[in-house]
Amino acid sequence: MNKIRPTLALAGCVLVSNVHAITTNDIQLWTGSGTNRAALVIEWNSPLVFNNSTVPAPVANKTLVWGYQFNGTATGTQMLDAILASDHRLYAVVDNTYGTFVEALGYNLNGNGLFGVTDGNLTFDAADFTNGCLLNPNPNLNVDGVSPLNGGDLFWSGYFGPNWNLWNELGDSGGFAASPDRGSSQYWDTNTFAQGQWELSDYGLDDLPLQDGSWIGFSVGAAGYDTNSADPATAAYNLDEQAPPSPDGTYVAYVCNTNDFAVQVVSSSGLSSTPPYNDPTAILGRPTLNFVDIFDGGGTNRTSIIDPPYNAAPDGSNVIAEIAAGGQITAMMGRKVYHDRNNPYGIDLVVFGNSFFSASDTSGTISDSTDLDTVQLSSGIFGHSTTVSVSQDGTNWYTFSNTPILFPGNAYRWDCPNHSWTDEQLNPTKPLNPSVYATDFAGQTVAYGLEQFAGSAGGTGYDLQASGLPWIQYVRIQPGSNTYTVIDAIAAVNPIMEGDALSITPADIASGMTNLVFQVPENTSQTVISVNFQSVSGMAKVSTVGLSEFSSFAPVPGTVLNACQITVSPGSGVTNLAFLAEVGLSAGVNYTGDGGDLRVLQWSGASWSAPAFSFSAANNQVSVAGLTNLSAFVVARISAPLLSIQAGVNGRHFQFTPFANVSYTLQRSTDLLNWTSILTNTPASEQPVTLQDPAPPASQAFYRLVLNP
Numbered sequence: 100m101n102k103i104r105p106t107l108a109l110a111g112c113v114l115v116s117n118v119h120a121i122t123t124n125d126i127q128l129w130t131g132s133g134t135n136r137a138a139l140v141i142e143w144n145s146p147l148v149f150n151n152s153t154v155p156a157p158v159a160n161k162t163l164v165w166g167y168q169f170n171g172t173a174t175g176t177q178m179l180d181a182i183l184a185s186d187h188r189l190y191a192v193v194d195n196t197y198g199t200f201v202e203a204l205g206y207n208l209n210g211n212g213l214f215g216v217t218d219g220n221l222t223f224d225a226a227d228f229t230n231g232c233l234l235n236p237n238p239n240l241n242v243d244g245v246s247p248l249n250g251g252d253l254f255w256s257g258y259f260g261p262n263w264n265l266w267n268e269l270g271d272s273g274g275f276a277a278s279p280d281r282g283s284s285q286y287w288d289t290n291t292f293a294q295g296q297w298e299l300s301d302y303g304l305d306d307l308p309l310q311d312g313s314w315i316g317f318s319v320g321a322a323g324y325d326t327n328s329a330d331p332a333t334a335a336y337n338l339d340e341q342a343p344p345s346p347d348g349t350y351v352a353y354v355c356n357t358n359d360f361a362v363q364v365v366s367s368s369g370l371s372s373t374p375p376y377n378d379p380t381a382i383l384g385r386p387t388l389n390f391v392d393i394f395d396g397g398g399t400n401r402t403s404i405i406d407p408p409y410n411a412a413p414d415g416s417n418v419i420a421e422i423a424a425g426g427q428i429t430a431m432m433g434r435k436v437y438h439d440r441n442n443p444y445g446i447d448l449v450v451f452g453n454s455f456f457s458a459s460d461t462s463g464t465i466s467d468s469t470d471l472d473t474v475q476l477s478s479g480i481f482g483h484s485t486t487v488s489v490s491q492d493g494t495n496w497y498t499f500s501n502t503p504i505l506f507p508g509n510a511y512r513w514d515c516p517n518h519s520w521t522d523e524q525l526n527p528t529k530p531l532n533p534s535v536y537a538t539d540f541a542g543q544t545v546a547y548g549l550e551q552f553a554g555s556a557g558g559t560g561y562d563l564q565a566s567g568l569p570w571i572q573y574v575r576i577q578p579g580s581n582t583y584t585v586i587d588a589i590a591a592v593n594p595i596m597e598g599d600a601l602s603i604t605p606a607d608i609a610s611g612m613t614n615l616v617f618q619v620p621e622n623t624s625q626t627v628i629s630v631n632f633q634s635v636s637g638m639a640k641v642s643t644v645g646l647s648e649f650s651s652f653a654p655v656p657g658t659v660l661n662a663c664q665i666t667v668s669p670g671s672g673v674t675n676l677a678f679l680a681e682v683g684l685s686a687g688v689n690y691t692g693d694g695g696d697l698r699v700l701q702w703s704g705a706s707w708s709a710p711a712f713s714f715s716a717a718n719n720q721v722s723v724a725g726l727t728n729l730s731a732f733v734v735a736r737i738s739a740p741l742l743s744i745q746a747g748v749n750g751r752h753f754q755f756t757p758f759a760n761v762s763y764t765l766q767r768s769t770d771l772l773n774w775t776s777i778l779t780n781t782p783a784s785e786q787p788v789t790l791q792d793p794a795p796p797a798s799q800a801f802y803r804l805v806l807n808p
Contacts (some may be wrong), residue, residue, distance in 0.1 A: 130181045133168045140162070140316040148323075148774070149261065151243055152244070154257060154260065156302075163253075165252040166190075174308060175307035176303035179315075186231070189231055190206075190207070190233070191204050192256065198305050203255065206254075208252055214252060215227070218246075220663065221239060221240050224248060248296055262298065266297045274297070275309070288328035304493060334601065351525050355385055358588055363431040371423060376417075381418055383430065386508050389402070389412065391413060401467055403511075420586050422584050428586065430576075432591055437569065437590040442594060443529060443601055446560030446562055449589070451527070451586070453589040454482030458475065479541075485578060497566035502559055508527075510556060532603070535798070538617060600641060608632055615629065616629045627663070631683070634678060636678065642665075645662065646663055655736060656735060661684050663729070665731075683728065685719060697736055703730070704730070711723070741755060762780075762806070
């Protein structure tokens with residue numbers, strides 16, 4: 100199966116983000132003129148099977164987007180030609196003998212302008228490309244065996260081997276202000292020839308008409324042409340073609356654990372006398388997902404920030420409890436709730452009510468069919484004053500300051516490209532960034548507001564540090580003075596796992612909340628990634644992905660102990676995001692060294708660089724400071740190379756295969772006690788190296804190679 104993998108951070112044009120759907124307003128490089136707008140998406144990805152091809156795998160799995168403006172009629176070929184001419188990093192090899200067929204697409208990643216192609220016999224450099232296009236090259240050029248002249252370029256080429264597939268928006272009628280949604284499947288569906296809102300194009304580029312809001316996509320096929328139907332490559336080609344991805348967030352799917360919530364009512368008093376709001380057990384368990392809306396014909400609605408839970412659940416159970424002035428509900432949690440400094444934003448406990456934003460321009464009653472991309476939020480939140488107390492034993496209590504209004508909750512993820520709800524549940528054990536509480540959402544769409552949730556189900560968070568208690572298991576809810584409150588649920592916070600995302604803002608840093616921590620999925624007590632921000636110019640979303648294979652990168656020297664992709668992307672409405680951060684990476688639970696044999700690598704877009712780092716034996720972690728961009732990182736252990744020796748005319752010769760940019764010192768001894776350094780060498784590549792001892796002793800001698808990472 101050819102899975103769509105996370106893309107890497109990249110400046111220029113616009114990179115298809117892992118965090119939010121790309122809209123035409125996000126695209127930075129436009130060409131053409133007119134009132135109509137279309138977009139071109141190119142994804143460089145490795146094919147599933149390299150049959151009939153010797154083209155090297157792309158140096159990285161990346162997706163770029165360009166924009167094109169026009170009036171009247173225009174075609175896919177006109178858009179591609181205009182973009183090639185305007186972006187001097189993008190280049191193509193095209194055969195237009197029988198219509199425009201794109202054989203190769205490349206992107207000069209380091210911007211040195213030295214692009215071109217070669218198959219070992221024929222070579223075409225940048226001077227041979229006209230406006231970025233090499234048209235009908237010599238027929239002897241083997242496009243299934245070419246390589247880019249600049250090895251660091253994004254590149255793929257193919258004709259009989261895996262070649263470029265052409266996609267466009269479903270229906271060929273435009274109208275997409277954001278990247279079409281790939282849908283829930285990760286694979287091309289050969290039965291329908293449609294992937295979410297993408298479809299395999301029915302036209303060639305020359306005949307592909309553009310509309311306002313058209314999207315055209317190129318991605319590398321899973322495999323190439325093969326007449327042998329039993330060949331796995333043929334099956335892969337027929338079943339698993341890959342569509343250009345539509346980004347809709349990096350997050351870990353939520354799986355409910357009932358012990359994360361209140362499980363028992365210890366006591367209650369002063370509840371509403373009106374059913375179904377007089378049942379204290381309504382606050383047990385997770386926050387409400389769905390409820391029966393008696394004001395909307397008795398239909399079922401999803402809990403959202405503009406449609407809070409009330410009445411009863413579809414199964415008839417009660418969903419919220421109303422506590423009158425002077426009343427209370429005391430509940431026991433399903434587990435101890437610990438004060439953990441590694442919990443997101445320092446929050447340990449979340450309380451959910453039935454607060455909500457008012458919304459305008461809804462054209463009637465709010466329901467699950469309401470388009471949240473068009474509905475605007477009004478100023479202010481409607482909710483209830485609430486006082487929360489916590490205890491270890493149910494007898495001795497610490498009371499937090501009164502919360503004037505609990506923050507709204509939201510049960511499901513909203514799908515902006517499809518203007519509809521998904522069935523993906525947001526995480527009630529993942530707290531909101533506290534800076535969201537102070538955000539003015541007036542005039543913003545509901546969808547914009549939900550983007551700030553970053554996978555959280557909302558609610559109001561509490562930090563147990565103020566209580567002085569290392570853990571609690573009892574929670575008491577009371578209304579503020581002379582009023583009442585409404586409660587839906589109480590949740591314990593869980594650490595954030597690698598593969599999830601968090602946000603950070605200037606307000607967070609000003610308040611001292613600078614560190615984002617991600618844990619190992621299999622062991623949530625082990626920190627695998629930490630990102631400590633010294634500054635950030637606007638709201639930033641930080642997403643993480645563990646890396647286990649490196650076919651999209653240059654070879655990694657040494658034994659990989661930890662590898663991940665860290666992406667920082669601007670939040671909604673933020674442009675020109677700048678930050679300064681320090682990244683901490685685990686060296687692995689099995690590492691027992693002093694850090695001297697470790698090396699940290701960061702992907703530069705074309706190769707690995709080796710930034711300076713420090714090592715802490717106390718937490719078994721390496722740290723890289725002063726970072727203004729984040730990408731893929733690897734923590735590798737450098738092992739001793741195999742040293743071979745042979746006698747030569749001018750002394751003894753020693754050969755070994757090094758790690759790049761690692762210093763090696765050849766030493767000699769005659770007694771294994773005293774060692775003499777003969778020479779030091781720091782190879783720039785990983786090609787075999789030969790060192791020489793020009794004056795070896797006549798008697799027996801011992802040699803060793805000392806590594807200095």
